[in-house]
Amino acid sequence: MTAMCDVSFLLLTFFILTAKFKPEELVAVNIPGARSQKQFTDAITLLVNKEGKAYIELGESKTRYQMLDQMIEKYGDKYPGIKTLTENQKNYFSKIETWGTPMEDMPRVLAMNGTELQAYQKKMPGIPLDSANNQLCDWVQAARYATGGDIKIAIKSDKDTNIQPVKEIVKGLTSRDIHRFLLVTSLTGGGGGAPEPEPTDDKKPAK
Amino acid sequence: MAEIDTSGGGGKHKGGVRSKKMSTRVDLTPMVDLAFLLITFFMLTTTLSKPHAMQLNMPKKPEKEDEKQEVGDCQVLNILIDTLDQVWTYEGLQVAGLQKTNFATDGSGIEKVIKDMMVKVPNKCPLTSKGAKRDAIVLIKMLHGARYQNMVDILNEMDITGCKIYAIQEPDPIEVEAVENGGTVKTFNKDVVKEEEK
Secondary structure (H helix, E strand, O other): OHHHHHHHHHHHHHHHHHOOOOOOOOOOOOOOEEOOOOEOOOEEEEEEOOOOOEEEEOOOHHHHHHHHHHHHHHHOOOOHHHHHOOHHHHHHHOOOOEEOOOHHHHHHHHOOOHHHHHHHHHOOOOEOOOHHHOHHHHHHHHHHHHOOOOOEEEEEEOOOOEHHHHHHHHHHHHHOOOOEEEEEOEEOOOOOOOOOOOOOOOOOOOO | OOEEEOOOOOOOOOOOOOOOOOOOEEEOHHHHHHHHHHHHHHHHHHHHOOOEEEEEEOOOOOOOHHHOOOOOOOOEEEEEEOOOOOEEEEEOOOOOOOEEEOOOOOOOOHHHHHHHHHHHHHHHOOOOOOOOOOOOEEEEEEOOOOEHHHHHHHHHHHHHHOOOOEEEEOOOHHHHHHHHOOOOOOOOOHHHHHHHHO
16 A cells, blocks of 8 residues: 555656746736637747737747847847857847847847846836837747747737737738737636637738 | 554553553555645646637738639628727728627627628628628728727627638728717718729
8 A cells, every 4th residue: 555655656746847837927918808718839929018018938948049049140230249149148048938128138138147137027128019120020930930830929918908019010920921820818708609710811802 | 544553562561550552553545645636636737727819810912813802892891999999880891881889798789780790791792703692701990099908809709700701901091080080981982982883
């Protein structure tokens, strides 16, 4: 009987250790409710808070490293400071799951030590997403390039954000040939019933 | 069940003071039960933390002209979402006859309007050039002050009513003006009228 006890404790320890903790919510987002029961895993999440500032959250650290390389290539000429990022700093970046730094600030942020970074993370300025300087959509494109186009894109926005930033994001993504996204919602309302209909890829109706 | 015996080697005193030795056998069954409960809890919760999401598919820009769907004036329901969470609807491609409604949860607001349209269109609209019945098409326009919650609400309504053909578009200046004037259309859309007269 003690053997069984031992086995059960071993199993318990295994599950405790393999259960991943939810990443600490650095950006307060109050998501809207919807009837959708679809769940998803492994997506690049674009967080938009109430003020319309955008941040990116991605669980996979290898992809983050590759994304940074891509972004350095793209924005290296515009902001020469980022070309000087060292290997250590890039590894430091790949450890951060949620970030909201515009490219021009990247060298300064990656030079911060642990406590400074934590303080900074509480009030990050957000990634620019206006049409002239759409760094957010460039990050998404870098992620797609790094994963061979397989990554899902989730938009997690506060229910009270103005529709403008979200419209900009959707516009930016469709212009980069990305047409399918997920909108993160919390489950409410009458669940069950008819299965969720897939909206067709309809063409723009002639007006 | 598993036991721990801590009673020691008692009972060999002959004569002398005999203290009352209580047998201390601990039954470990509840501990193992708890362990199994905890295991089951962790097994289940490691898979339950996936966030819920709603799929949004934006239409691709058609490259050839003939790929554009035939859209008849009678199929189209336009939904304009205003800054104050008011919902205006009008049918057809011409901005006229705006009706005000809301996101009532009991199915009397926008849900009713969409459902009515979905029932009306296959029966009342002329058949397509291929002889098929038409379906209702919903065009959703969010005005500049609307909130993200409204966008999710309207997509939720699309899901609830089962409407499959919908598109999110930029609002027309005529529509913005009409909503600002409380639903009265001041500028007449001459281009659309000309096409209908042909």
